[in-house]
Amino acid sequence: MTSAQTTQEDDQEPLSAADLRDAWPVLSRADRLAGFRLLQRDQAEELFLSLGPREHAELLEDLPTAEARSWIRLLPPDDAADCLQNAEPTRRDELASLLDEATRAEVRALLAYAEDEAGGLMSPRFARLRPDMRVAEAVGYLRRQTHDRAETVYYVYVLDQEQRLMGVVSFRELLTADAARLVRDIMLTDFVSVPEDMDQEAVSEVFAKTDLLALPVVDPQGRIKGIVTVDDIVDVVKEEATEDIHKIGGVSALGGSYLEVGLPAMLRKRAGWLSILFIGEMFTTSAMAYFQDEITRAVILTIFQPLILSAGGNSGSQATTLIIRAMVLGEVRLRDWFHVMRREIASGVGLGLMLATLGFGRIVLWHFAFHVYGSHYLGVAIAVSGSVLLVVLWGTLVGSMLPLLLRRLGLDPASASAPFVATLVDVSGLIIYFSIASIVLRGTLL
Amino acid sequence: MTSAQTTQEDDQEPLSAADLRDAWPVLSRADRLAGFRLLQRDQAEELFLSLGPREHAELLEDLPTAEARSWIRLLPPDDAADCLQNAEPTRRDELASLLDEATRAEVRALLAYAEDEAGGLMSPRFARLRPDMRVAEAVGYLRRQTHDRAETVYYVYVLDQEQRLMGVVSFRELLTADAARLVRDIMLTDFVSVPEDMDQEAVSEVFAKTDLLALPVVDPQGRIKGIVTVDDIVDVVKEEATEDIHKIGGVSALGGSYLEVGLPAMLRKRAGWLSILFIGEMFTTSAMAYFQDEITRAVILTIFQPLILSAGGNSGSQATTLIIRAMVLGEVRLRDWFHVMRREIASGVGLGLMLATLGFGRIVLWHFAFHVYGSHYLGVAIAVSGSVLLVVLWGTLVGSMLPLLLRRLGLDPASASAPFVATLVDVSGLIIYFSIASIVLRGTLL
Numbered sequence: 077m078t079s080a081q082t083t084q085e086d087d088q089e090p091l092s093a094a095d096l097r098d099a100w101p102v103l104s105r106a107d108r109l110a111g112f113r114l115l116q117r118d119q120a121e122e123l124f125l126s127l128g129p130r131e132h133a134e135l136l137e138d139l140p141t142a143e144a145r146s147w148i149r150l151l152p153p154d155d156a157a158d159c160l161q162n163a164e165p166t167r168r169d170e171l172a173s174l175l176d177e178a179t180r181a182e183v184r185a186l187l188a189y190a191e192d193e194a195g196g197l198m199s200p201r202f203a204r205l206r207p208d209m210r211v212a213e214a215v216g217y218l219r220r221q222t223h224d225r226a227e228t229v230y231y232v233y234v235l236d237q238e239q240r241l242m243g244v245v246s247f248r249e250l251l252t253a254d255a256a257r258l259v260r261d262i263m264l265t266d267f268v269s270v271p272e273d274m275d276q277e278a279v280s281e282v283f284a285k286t287d288l289l290a291l292p293v294v295d296p297q298g299r300i301k302g303i304v305t306v307d308d309i310v311d312v313v314k315e316e317a318t319e320d321i322h323k324i325g326g327v328s329a330l331g332g333s334y335l336e337v338g339l340p341a342m343l344r345k346r347a348g349w350l351s352i353l354f355i356g357e358m359f360t361t362s363a364m365a366y367f368q369d370e371i372t373r374a375v376i377l378t379i380f381q382p383l384i385l386s387a388g389g390n391s392g393s394q395a396t397t398l399i400i401r402a403m404v405l406g407e408v409r410l411r412d413w414f415h416v417m418r419r420e421i422a423s424g425v426g427l428g429l430m431l432a433t434l435g436f437g438r439i440v441l442w443h444f445a446f447h448v449y450g451s452h453y454l455g456v457a458i459a460v461s462g463s464v465l466l467v468v469l470w471g472t473l474v475g476s477m478l479p480l481l482l483r484r485l486g487l488d489p490a491s492a493s494a495p496f497v498a499t500l501v502d503v504s505g506l507i508i509y510f511s512i513a514s515i516v517l518r519g520t521l522l
Numbered sequence: 523m524t525s526a527q528t529t530q531e532d533d534q535e536p537l538s539a540a541d542l543r544d545a546w547p548v549l550s551r552a553d554r555l556a557g558f559r560l561l562q563r564d565q566a567e568e569l570f571l572s573l574g575p576r577e578h579a580e581l582l583e584d585l586p587t588a589e590a591r592s593w594i595r596l597l598p599p600d601d602a603a604d605c606l607q608n609a610e611p612t613r614r615d616e617l618a619s620l621l622d623e624a625t626r627a628e629v630r631a632l633l634a635y636a637e638d639e640a641g642g643l644m645s646p647r648f649a650r651l652r653p654d655m656r657v658a659e660a661v662g663y664l665r666r667q668t669h670d671r672a673e674t675v676y677y678v679y680v681l682d683q684e685q686r687l688m689g690v691v692s693f694r695e696l697l698t699a700d701a702a703r704l705v706r707d708i709m710l711t712d713f714v715s716v717p718e719d720m721d722q723e724a725v726s727e728v729f730a731k732t733d734l735l736a737l738p739v740v741d742p743q744g745r746i747k748g749i750v751t752v753d754d755i756v757d758v759v760k761e762e763a764t765e766d767i768h769k770i771g772g773v774s775a776l777g778g779s780y781l782e783v784g785l786p787a788m789l790r791k792r793a794g795w796l797s798i799l800f801i802g803e804m805f806t807t808s809a810m811a812y813f814q815d816e817i818t819r820a821v822i823l824t825i826f827q828p829l830i831l832s833a834g835g836n837s838g839s840q841a842t843t844l845i846i847r848a849m850v851l852g853e854v855r856l857r858d859w860f861h862v863m864r865r866e867i868a869s870g871v872g873l874g875l876m877l878a879t880l881g882f883g884r885i886v887l888w889h890f891a892f893h894v895y896g897s898h899y900l901g902v903a904i905a906v907s908g909s910v911l912l913v914v915l916w917g918t919l920v921g922s923m924l925p926l927l928l929r930r931l932g933l934d935p936a937s938a939s940a941p942f943v944a945t946l947v948d949v950s951g952l953i954i955y956f957s958i959a960s961i962v963l964r965g966t967l968l
Contacts, residue, residue, distance in 0.1 A: 101853060102861055126731060219698045230676040230693070230735070247676070247693045252665045280756070285572060287753055289676070289735055306753050307733055310726070313756055317763030318847055324767060325843025325940060326836060334848035335858065339865065343872050346840050353836050354877050358884060360828035365894065371821050378817060378824045382806035382948055385828060389835075390772060390799050390941040394792050397771025401764055402780035407547060412781065415548055419785065426789050431800050438804060448811065494771060494940045495836040502828050 091115060093123035100131075101335040109138045124150065129158035130332065137167050145174040153179050154199045154302075157186035185301075194279050195272040197312070198293045198302030203232040207242055207260035211253045218250075230289050231303075234263045239299040241269060241292055269294045272301055276312045281406070283309050320404055323490035324397055326353065353495055359503045367510040376449060377513050380435075380460045381506070387431050387464050388471035388505040389498030395420055395475030396497045400490050403479060413480045417473070424472030431468055432461035452520050459516040463509040470508065471501040537561060539569035546577075547781040555584045570596065575604035576778065583613050591620040599625050600645045600748075603632035632748075640725050641718040643758070644739045644748030649678040653688055653706035657699045664696075677736050679746055680709045687715060687738055687746040715740045718747055722758045727852070729755050766850055769936035770843055772799065799941055805949045813956040819968055822895060823959050826881075826906045827952070833877050833910050834917035834951040835944030841866055841921030842943045846936050849925060859926045863919070870918030877914055878907035898966050905962040909955040916954065917947040 096111045103111065112120060112135060124147060127135070132151065136144045136159065148156060148171060156175060160168050160183065172180055182200045189195030205214050218232065232250065234243040243263030253262045269292045270279055282291060283306050290305045319329045328345045330337050337345075364371070371378055399416065402408040408416060439457040443449050449456055475497045479489035542557045549557065558566060558581060570593060573581070578597065582590045582605065594602060594617060602621060606614050606629065618626055628646045635641030651660050664678065678696065680689040689709030699708045715738045716725055728737060729752050736751045765775045774791045776783050783791075810817070817824055845862065848854040854862060885903040889895050895902050921943045925935035960968055 102858065215697060218694075247697070248664075251661060251693070251697070283753065284756060289751075289753065305735075306756065307729065307735065309756055310730060310752065310759055313759045313763070314851070317759070317767070318851065321763070321767055321770060321843060321847045324771065325839050327840050327844060330844075333851065333853040334844055335853055335861065335865075339868055339872075342865075343869060346837075346869065347873060347876055350833075350836055350840070350873055350877060351880065354829070354833055354880055357829050357832045360832075361825050361884075364825040364828065368821060368825070371824060375814060375818050375821070378827075379807050379810040379814070381824075382810070382827070382831060382952065383800070383803050386803045386806075386941075386945060386948055387796075387800055389944065390796055391792075393771050393941050394773050394796070397767060398773060398776075398780055401767045405760070405764065405779065407779040407781055412548065415781065419781075419788075422785055423789060423792065426785075427792060427796055430793055431796060434797065434800055438807075495832075495839050498835065498944070499832060502832055506828065 091119075093119040093126070096123055097126060101333065105134055105138065109135065113139075121150065129155065130162045130336075132159040133163040133171075136171055137163060141170075141174070144171070148174050149176065149179070152199060153182040153201065154186060154197070154308075157183045157196075158191070160187065161191060189272065192276045193272065194270045194274040194276070194293045194304055195301065197276055197279065197308050198304045200302040202290075202292075202300075202303045204300075205232050205234050205245070205259050207234050207236065207258070207263070209259045210255065211250060211257050211259065211262065212255035214259050215250060215255075233292055233300055233303075234259055235300060238297075241267075241294055241298060241300040243267065244292070267292070269300075270304070271296070277316055279304060280309045280312050280316075316404075320400065320490050323488070324400060324493050326350070326493040326495040349493070349495070353499045356499045357502060360506055363503060363506040363510075367506070370510055370514060374513070374517065376456060377459075377510070380456075381509060383435065384460065384463050384467055384509050385502050385505045388467035388501040390471075391424065391427055391468045392471035392475035392497035392501045393494035395423075395472045396479060396492045396494060397475075399476045399479045400492065403483065403489050408480075410480060410483055413477070416476055416480065420472050420476040421469070424469035425465075427472065428465035428468035432465040435464045436461040452517065455517050455520050459509075459513040462516065463505075463512045466508050466512065467501065467505045470504060471497070474500055474504075537565075539565040539572070542569055543572060547779070551580055551584065555581065559585075567596065575601065576608045576782070578605040579609040579617075582617055583609060587616075587620070590617070594620050595622065595625075598645060599628040599647065600632060600643070603629045603642075604637070606633060607637060635718065638722045639718065640716045640720040640722070640737075640739045640750055641747065643722055643725065643750045643754050645751070646748040648736075648738075648746075648749045650746075651678050651680050651691070651705050653680050653682065653704070653709065655705045656701065657696060657703050657705065657708065658701035660705050661696060661701075677734075677749075679738055679749070680705055681746060684743075685745040687713075687740055687744060689713065690738070713738070715746075716750070717742070723762055725750060726755045726758050726762075762850075766846065766936050769934070770846060770939050772796070772939040772941040795939070795941070799945045802945045803948060806952055809949060809952040809956075813952070816956055816960060816968055820959070820963065822902060823905075823956070826902075827955060829881065830906065830909050830913055830955050831948050831951045834913035834947040836917075837870065837873055837914045838917035838921035838943035838947045839940035841869075841918045842925060842938045842940060843921075845922045845925045846938065849929065849935050854926075856926060856929055859923070862922055862926065866918050866922040867915070870915035871911075873918065874911035874914035878911040881910045882907040898963065901963050901966050905955075905959040908962065909951075909958045912954050912958065913947065913951045916950060917943070920946055920950075 091111065091114055093115060096115065100108060112123065115123060136148055139147065151159060156179065160172055163171055172183065175183060185200065203218055205217065209217065230247060232245050232247065233241055234245060236242050243265045244267040245259060245263040249262055268282065268286050268288065270282055272293055272295055279291070290303045292303050293301045295301055322329055326349045328348060330345055399408060436457050439449060439453060439460060443453040478492040478497060482492055483489045537557065537560050539561060542561065546554060558569065561569060582594055585593065597605060602625065606618055609617055618629065621629060631646065649664055651663065655663065676693060678691050678693065679687055680691060682688050689711045690713040691705060691709040695708055714728065714732050714734065716728055718739055718741055736749045738749050739747050741747055768775055772795045774794060776791055845854060882903050885895060885899060885906060889899040924938040924943060928938055929935045
């Protein structure tokens with residue numbers, strides 16, 4: 077019995093799969109290959125099966141052909157297809173030729189699908205029956221279907237002569253049914269299926285709604301092409317969350333793990349948004365230049381400016397993060413925009429009042445404690461706290477409405493990243509601050 | 523046959539489960555109850571089973587006792603336990619009393635576990651066998667185990683007299699094995715199990731590593747307490763991603779969907795971080811006050827200050843988002859800190875040089891185009907672009923090292939939220955900028 081808690085403890089053996097897996101991210105490609113070939117066969121198999129498609133491709137490209145053959149044949153067809161998709165284009169045919177003929181045909185069929193749609197997720201191997209078999213016959217027939225060709229046998233799919241899906245029957249139903257009955261009479265005909273080109277996020281929603289362990293994938297004629305199992309969906313959900321998190325942080329989707337993406341690729345993924353934001357933020361320079369007279373007359377105003385802008389940026393980051401995630405989870409839809417706006421105006425006023433009070437208190441306190449803000453401290457306090465209130469309200473509104481606006485325009489809501497909202501709010505926040513200060517302090521400081 | 527694509531299309535019927543589910547988030551609690559009671563039984567069942575534990579609890583609290591009984595009995599024991607956990611504490615006993623006696627005992631046992639550990643995720647219902655049964659006997663025995671009491675029958679668990687887990691056998695193995703063999707001889711004894719108190723994130727990692735559809739949960743004596751199925755893990759992964767995304771955006775975990783969390787609770791979740799950040803950002807006010815002399819002599823310096831600070835904040839947000847997610851996915855561990863630091867120094871220098879060049883170009887261009895920055899434009903351009911380089915490098919370093927430092931201190935790395943890093947970088951960025959400006963412009967502007 078292996079307890080999941082203790083598998084990493086045993087460090088006695090010379091080199092275990094777990095050791096190598098641990099060191100993997102920081103090893104060079106050559107060291108990975110060398111380490112892999114040092115492992116005993118069982119350890120090597122354990123490691124190999126735990127690797128992702130990109131790592132499979134790299135190893136197989138580097139191994140001698142004879143060795144590569146035995147490894148690629150260890151992969152089920154959906155994993156083999158993912159591996160080929162990640163191999164150098166010039167090496168793909170060579171690697172595909174290492175597969176046995178039947179699997180190669182399956183893999184070629186899978187390669188026609190995009191990686192992120194139902195067809196790209198599915199396994200072409202599943203257990204199948206004809207509707208006119210008796211239950212006893214069906215059990216015997218399933219017994220003869222070779223062991224490792226059916227990915228899951230929890231559900232068995234009932235097909236007509238044209239491979240059209242007629243019904244689904246679970247193993248438990250087959251086992252508990254009268255041996256003399258027809259499969260047709262015990263199968264479930266009110267089953268759920270997904271089309272080949274359904275997006276993987278939509279497939280994961282179908283799983284969430286139905287609580288099934290596997291879903292059949294059918295073409296427009298109702299012919300079954302394969303099955304998607306729920307364990308693949310766990311990876312989809314993680315992958316999509318990573319993409320969303322990166323976008324919210326203002327990074328383009330990395331498409332690989334942090335330590336494995338090369339430095340030039342990493343810089344490219346980050347440079348795009350950083351430059352756009354930097355150029356956008358240049359408008360603050362113009363805004364500041366516009367208010368240069370006010371600043372020259374009342375340098376004290378500049379002292380509070382980072383405080384005010386950051387309050388707007390932070391409340392905007394919060395709002396955009398909340399709304400983007402709620403939209404991804406389907407909790408907030410486009411038509412809820414008015415409801416969201418009302419809520420965020422209430423939140424913005426509440427949070428703005430809170431921060432404005434903190435700001436007002438701080439200025440008055442410092443005035444009496446250190447006499448730093450001159451005789452117009454009350455005017456300054458009013459201008460600052462009024463600006464905080466308005467900028468926070470504005471940041472909250474921009475942060476919450478922007479993702480909805482982007483979706484309305486057919487764009488990705490997650491592009492309303494926290495840094496993007498902060499930049500928008502910086503430019504407008506400056507204008508709000510200096511305008512309020514001009515009004516409040518006219519005749520005194522200004 | 524129900525195609526998942528078309529289930530939402532049929533709007534003919536007076537009120538369908540799908541209609542009500544769609545309107546659900548924006549309905550008041552009273553309207554939800556009224557709508558639910560308008561549905562026909564089959565539609566109501568579909569809706570009820572698609573709801574979450576909080577919604578189950580609200581409905582059951584509001585329904586008359588006789589109706590509530592039939593609904594709570596529709597729930598499997600793990601869902602019933604989650605529902606009770608979400609009910610008003612004063613109503614829990616009353617709702618529990620509606621369950622049949624056997625389920626009530628199971629539910630009480632489940633309520634002893636925290637919601638986010640293996641025990642809180644598991645179902646106490648699973649198919650079980652004795653090791654000394656023959657395969658034929660075992661199949662007959664499983665046939666007699668009532669239909670809806672075993673959550674999954676893909677795996678069958680083999681227990682000794684003390685309920686200790688001895689092995690696992692899949693239905694396919696039972697079906698394909700010789701009927702005269704003993705269960706003991708065909709069962710897998712090298713199985714993976716998880717302890718009752720294992721955190722749900724760790725459980726999800728075990729699923730990811732093993733590709734199993736269900737895992738047995740055992741107590742310290744090796745007795746099986748229930749099973750966790752992989753479809754529950756999809757929800758865990760989503761929930762954890764939502765929590766991380768909220769934290770990265772500077773919001774405490776909401777613990778509910780956006781539109782369903784009340785406004786006061788929503789404000790509380792957001793106010794905490796916003797106030798801390800606001801108070802932290804007040805140090806910028808002190809920093810600015812410290813450099814007030816320089817500012818008075820060279821107001822032009824303030825013009826570029828939001829640009830420089832935001833460049834640091836944005837690069838810090840990117841870095842912290844990347845590292846937090848990579849740590850959650852296990853791609854980056856504490857011991858990788860030096861590797862990460864080297865990478866981020868390289869990234870920071872690269873990105874900083876790029877933005878510094880953009881900034882330098884902009885100042886020189888504007889000087890020749892609009893003659894706005896006076897005769898010392900070159901000094902200003904050098905001070906600004908030098909500051910951008912250093913602030914971006916600093917932001918990248920702070921953003922990447924802070925999550926690792928927090929983990930080292932035993933804190934949650936995701937607390938290094940994008941707004942938190944931006945605030946840290948604002949304060950230090952100001953000091954960097956004005957210090958560089960003092961050095962570069964000494965004798966000219968300053």
